[in-house]
Amino acid sequence: MITLIKNALASIDQKQYAKYDFVIKDGKILKILPHGSLLPDADKVIDASGQLLAPGFSNAHTHLPMSMFRGAGEDLSLENWLNDTMYPLEDRLYSEAVYLSSLISIIEMVKSGTTSIIDMYYFCADIFRAVKESGIRAILSRSVVGDKEQASVRIKESEELREMCLGEPLISFGNSLHAEYSCPFETIEQVTGIAAENGEPLIIHLSETKNENDGCRSRYNGLSPTQVFMKAGADKTKLIAAHGVWLDDTDMELLRGKTVVACPQSNLKLGSGIADVPRMLEHGINVALGTDGAASNNNLDMLLETRFLTLLSKRTDPLRMKGATALKIARAGGTKAMGVNAGRLEEGAEADLILIDISSERYQPLLNLDSHIVYSSRSDDVTMTMVAGNILMSERRILFADEKEIRARFDECARNIYQGE
Ligand SMILES: [Zn+2]
Structure with a gap:
């Protein structure tokens, strides 16, 4: 299974930010290429334009x-x-x-x-x-x-x-x-x-x-x-x-x-x-x-x-x-x-990755994005969360569960615990 994350802004080795294409294979980052490079055929392509790719x-x-x-x-x-x-x-x-x-x-x-x-x-x-x-x-x-x-x-x-x-x-x-x-x-x-x-x-x-x-x-x-x-x-x-x-x-x-x-x-x-x-x-x-x-x-x-x-x-x-x-x-x-090789953007590392929408005012100017993440970001800006190459959340929507149904069932449990029903 190959997933491509294309045109993502990222900082490799904590240096400058640039646009990259990421090739994800078998849950790992296979390749990090400058945006526009020749890419392999993929099962899934994510267009990350206007977004920052970062380790989860x-x-x-x-x-x-x-x-x-x-x-x-x-x-x-x-x-x-x-x-x-x-x-x-x-x-x-x-x-x-x-x-x-x-x-x-x-x-x-x-x-x-x-x-x-x-x-x-x-x-x-x-x-x-x-x-x-x-x-x-x-x-x-x-x-x-x-x-x-x-x-x-x-x-x-x-x-x-x-x-x-x-x-x-x-x-x-x-x-x-x-x-x-x-x-x-x-x-x-x-x-x-x-x-x-x-x-x-x-x-x-x-x-x-x-x-x-x-x-x-x-x-x-x-x-x-x-x-x-x-x-x-x-x-x-x-x-x-x-x-x-x-x-x-x-x-x-x-x-x-x-x-x-x-x-x-x-x-x-x-x-x-x-x-x-x-x-x-x-x-x-x-x-x-x-x-x-x-x-x-x-x-x-x-x-x-x-x-x-x-x-x-x-x-x-x-x-x-x-x-x-x-x-x-x-x-x-x-x-x-x-004991897991994750938490960094590096070929061979686990594809535990997130995308952050940096279009709002709090990320401007696009000069020091690491600093913006620490001091001015909001978690609502996270638009995609991936673990071992699998997407768990996309465009703020959870893919592994029906959020509404889970909430309703959770509320019922809360009533049982707090009201002893
Ligand atoms: Zn504790």
Whole structure:
């Protein structure tokens, strides 16, 4: 199957913008040619005139079903938000609600240019179903919490998820521990050991709040959450740690070569603080960007997240985080953690691509489009989202689901959950 994307404005190697024709074959970028070159016969041709072709975003920390809880717990600290609002609501979740909430999240993501995700939650069979139907690229993981007995049930579910992911071209499996504060050390050690033994990702929440760090140091005789995970063997895993707001230099050095997913909007909304991403980069950490769930953000828009990352990281020095660095983090940080060659316009890379309509005033003059994407774009400007060469959204229309029908069924689930019908 060959798809041509013709006459697209693009920047190759982050240099100048020019018009190119892209040849997509078997899910990958086969050729990038100057517009007007001789092209092979194609099964599909996309005319991208007046549009910018860019790598899609990799949303590296998500909880897909939490769209159901958007707006349900506002202006609370992480502890109160989790204990007083989220946990009681999660007790009311059921299969169909998880499936539809996941689809609603994916629709929002795809419409704002996200092409891959790293998810952590439970009800994984229902999440898997939604992800598979959509065609988005994903790592899925079953979040393990609790003591030995509780953890054993959850580890079994995690193993079932691993089975589901076998042979899937776009969905892979990750192990997950919710956080240091929600798991005793023997559980942390057990799941970390499984991830290390199998060479699989280990997805965790790490140093999200000051309380978490303080609590950990008193539980573990002065050790930070990072030190606890490393003591349990996380240094031998493909660690993907969300937040990292309260990491110190010792922690960051231990995390060299691992992935930390910054979630600026979620951290701001829960009053958790601001992660020092430029410092993480100095320590050789692979930084990725994530929205977190829709209940703590409350949007799943990676364009907006990129803007927050850039502006917050500058603090008093505009050079601390350049827009182009933030874009690289948002596009390729997550895919690097996934072990996928995507997030860049390069021959041989996965065709996880988006088109952005740059005809509106906010992109004029057409001088520095990377900068326009970071500082003035809107996610509504994304007109096409492609994953592995398959088009998931075209001209703002989702192709993998009937949006109206999904919305109606989601609304019914919301009534069941909130009104207990
Ligand atoms: Zn999270």
